[in-house]
Amino acid sequence: MDFGNKRPTAERKSKVTYQYHPDIGHYHYGEKHYMKPARVKMAHSLVTGYGLQKKMEVSTPSEATFKEMAKFHSDDYLDFLRRVTPEDAEEIQKSQARFNVGEYCPDCPIFEGLYDFCSISAGGSIAAAKKLNQGHADIGINWGGGLHHAKRGEASGFCYVNDIVLAILELLKYHQRVLYIDTDVHHGDGVEEAFYTSDRVMAVSFHKFGEFFPGTGALNDVGIGKGRHYSINVPLNDGIDDKSYETLFRSVISHVMQWYRPGAVVLQLGADSLVGDRLGAFNLSMQGHAQSVEFMKTFNVPLILLGGGGYTVRNVARAWCYETSLAVGTEVSEDLPYHEYYEYYTPEYRLDIPASNMENLNTREYLEKIKYGPVFHIEVAIDIAVIENLRHVAHAPSVQMHSKLWGLRQG
Numbered sequence: 001m002d003f004g005n006k007r008p009t010a011e012r013k014s015k016v017t018y019q020y021h022p023d024i025g026h027y028h029y030g031e032k033h034y035m036k037p038a039r040v041k042m043a044h045s046l047v048t049g050y051g052l053q054k055k056m057e058v059s060t061p062s063e064a065t066f067k068e069m070a071k072f073h074s075d076d077y078l079d080f081l082r083r084v085t086p087e088d089a090e091e092i093q094k095s096q097a098r099f100n101v102g103e104y105c106p107d108c109p110i111f112e113g114l115y116d117f118c119s120i121s122a123g124g125s126i127a128a129a130k131k132l133n134q135g136h137a138d139i140g141i142n143w144g145g146g147l148h149h150a151k152r153g154e155a156s157g158f159c160y161v162n163d164i165v166l167a168i169l170e171l172l173k174y175h176q177r178v179l180y181i182d183t184d185v186h187h188g189d190g191v192e193e194a195f196y197t198s199d200r201v202m203a204v205s206f207h208k209f210g211e212f213f214p215g216t217g218a219l220n221d222v223g224i225g226k227g228r229h230y231s232i233n234v235p236l237n238d239g240i241d242d243k244s245y246e247t248l249f250r251s252v253i254s255h256v257m258q259w260y261r262p263g264a265v266v267l268q269l270g271a272d273s274l275v276g277d278r279l280g281a282f283n284l285s286m287q288g289h290a291q292s293v294e295f296m297k298t299f300n301v302p303l304i305l306l307g308g309g310g311y312t313v314r315n316v317a318r319a320w321c322y323e324t325s326l327a328v329g330t331e332v333s334e335d336l337p338y339h340e341y342y343e344y345y346t347p348e349y350r351l352d353i354p355a356s357n358m359e360n361l362n363t364r365e366y367l368e369k370i371k372y373g374p375v376f377h378i379e380v381a382i383d384i385a386v387i388e389n390l391r392h393v394a395h396a397p398s399v400q401m402h403s404k405l406w407g408l409r410q411g
Helices: 038-049 075-083 089-099 114-133 163-171 189-194 242-260 286-297 313-328 364-391 399-410
Strands: 016-019 057-059 139-142 178-182 201-208 231-236 264-268 303-306
Touching (some): 016 114, 016 313, 075 089, 075 114, 114 139, 114 163, 114 303, 139 313, 163 178, 163 189, 163 264, 178 242, 189 201, 201 242, 231 364, 242 286, 242 364, 286 303, 286 313
Parallel strands (some): 016 139, 139 303, 178 201, 178 264, 201 231, 264 303
């Protein structure tokens, strides 16, 4: 089946579940911190300003329990997050190096309500996964999630609890294979690391590489053991534009979908890959950022859309609102509706985020090189799978068969 030639169709309406907790925007990392949870509230305000809530099921998710979060995170780490407060200087000092927080890691401060914030974020992503598993929705959205850097026992890169890993673990109860796609400008290291030895989760990350946080995600980082070749990294240079990004994304992902045939997909839509982001390095317009949503909808596979990075807050809200409209299949006006945060969009009051004249340092030769890096592994697998399927049955290979296929290649 040629997935690569499929295009979005406006006729098909997806059942969408939208997870939003009204408290998510009330938390505060600190006055000068780049991460602003209020951006999720801003996005929601724009979503409701356009009336998109009428096109989907809007739910207030339950906060994730300690037990639910402990399916990935260590008990001692969660216990620390649950009991520590900003005033508890002695406890922070004692544990900050162990858990990568506080003065040891200024990116991850201890703030008021930290554990509750994590529970809300994780609860929304778990709830979206459950809705998909139960067949109650085709697409689940949690813009308060997507915190992809958090590790099993430590915080990292503004992230404390990895809601993505928790959502994927929920999906794996019903699906043999789950595909994770990360479009944040920063490498999705926490998710990749969690499943680095597994062949049940394929992690694909399109990110800025080099001397850029977190410094992981090289082209040759492909997983180990059973997970070898189930991590695909697409490292990019500054200034990548819409056309280059779309061509690369669709080439790699069409191959992945054809070979891996996941039962569900999780798409992280970190908005720091947009042009003009305070911590970004790319030149993607709003449409360029959103094309991944359009493309993934064409496969008609259960899909979760999550937030992530994004530090120019009005652009984050614009992008996630627009991507919500794509999820529900409704066109929205270029002129912003009046809503609670209307004055943040002065002077143009427009939805669009146009690209700039930033230089694209991703040459055609470089893009071809990185495209055929990950695609090479996939195409070899497809060739072997065809031969193997002739001996068995013509359907998507099982996870066990995947291991055998790679064994043939390595042996």
